[in-house]
Amino acid sequence: MFLAYFLQTGQEYFNVANLYKEVFMKVGIPKGLLYENYQPFFHTFFEELGAELIVSPDTNKDILDKGVKYCVDEACLPVKVFHGHVASIKDKCDLIVIPRIMQLRKREFICPKFCGLPEMVISSIPEMPDTTLEPIYAASNEKLFQWAKVTGKQVTNNRSRIQKAFEAAVENQANHKMGFDDRDTKLKVALSGHPYNIYDNYLNMNLIRKLKKLGVGVVTEEFIDDEIKDRETSKLYKKPFWSFARNNYAFTSHAASKGIVNGIIYISSFACGIDSVVIDLVQHNIGDFPLLVLKIDEHTGEAGLDTRIEAFVDMLERRSS
DSSP states (O other), rough: OOOHHHHHHHHHHHHHHHHHHHHEEEEEOOOOOTTTHHHHHHHHHHHHHHEEEOOOOOOOHHHHHHHHHHHHHHHHHHHHHHHHHHHGGGGGSSSSOOOEESSSSSBOOOOOOHHHHHHHHHHHHHSOOOOOOEEEEEEEHHHHHHHHHHHHTTTTHHHHHHHHHHEEEEEEHTTOOOOOOOSSSSSSSEEOOOOHHHHHHTTSSSHHHHHHHOOOOEEEEESSSHHHHHHHHHTTTOOOOOOOHHHHHHHHHHHTTTTTTSSSEEEEEOOOOHHHHHHHHHHHHHTTTEEEEEEEEEOOHHHHHHHHHHHHHHHHHHHHH
16 A cells, blocks of 8 residues: 555656656757757747747857857857857756757768867856757758657657657748848849858848948848759769858859859858868859958957958949949
8 A cells, every 4th residue: 555655656746747847947049050040940849848948149249258268269259159158048047959960961961060069068168057969960850850859858758749849840940931132133242151150140240231231232042952052062073071061162153153143252260171171162163253251250350341341342343333
């Protein structure tokens, strides 16, 4: 009798503890790196699991300062900023999402800093809560579900709920649209670079707004079909190993050769190894087609950036007149 009572009480305790875990779990999502690209997936997944989301604010000076303080000096600016986003919410949540994104397409991989991102953050920022550690292989839904199964268990033990949350997240992500397509503008540029440099307005000092204020339209790589990208990169001696290298090379090559834009602006993080190779490939491929490379880090001054942008636009206007 005592044993039956003990087992019943233990089961009730387990049920209450699991319910508490599902309802009151606070999950932190940093607004850094590829957040803009995959925000619908992560938000939907954890909301469907019943978690309360704690999202860091848009990048600002305080977040940049925190990132520079905690991150290693050798890291690129976007990785430093990601550390700042984590630091800004770490004391407000039970679990922080640190996406270890490994693969988005078959036979291609992501920047190596993503591979060790959780360990980098955990070792750099003190008093961290639990974090997600499972790698993300998103070349197929089957592989991506492996991440969902492992990560979902950090919020709930309800397998059915994890499955439904994953399906809802995939559906919402499929409907997500981003990018700029100002091809109907008289003067336009192809804006290339890693997504987190293009879509973080604090990092790029409102580059897109500055261009539009100067009457320049912006076109980004999201509006170039994958078939075109594959065709452009097939001309290279070897298929690009990195997904961002493929996207940026193929986009700039196609935009220049087809006359879709008047010029190219490539925004790059200082010390980015992938960009150092891609920019050389782009320059070699496009010849004398107008190209402006903007290197950014935590020391980049806005006045100097503005001067270079204005001079580039002036040159484009003279060429098109």
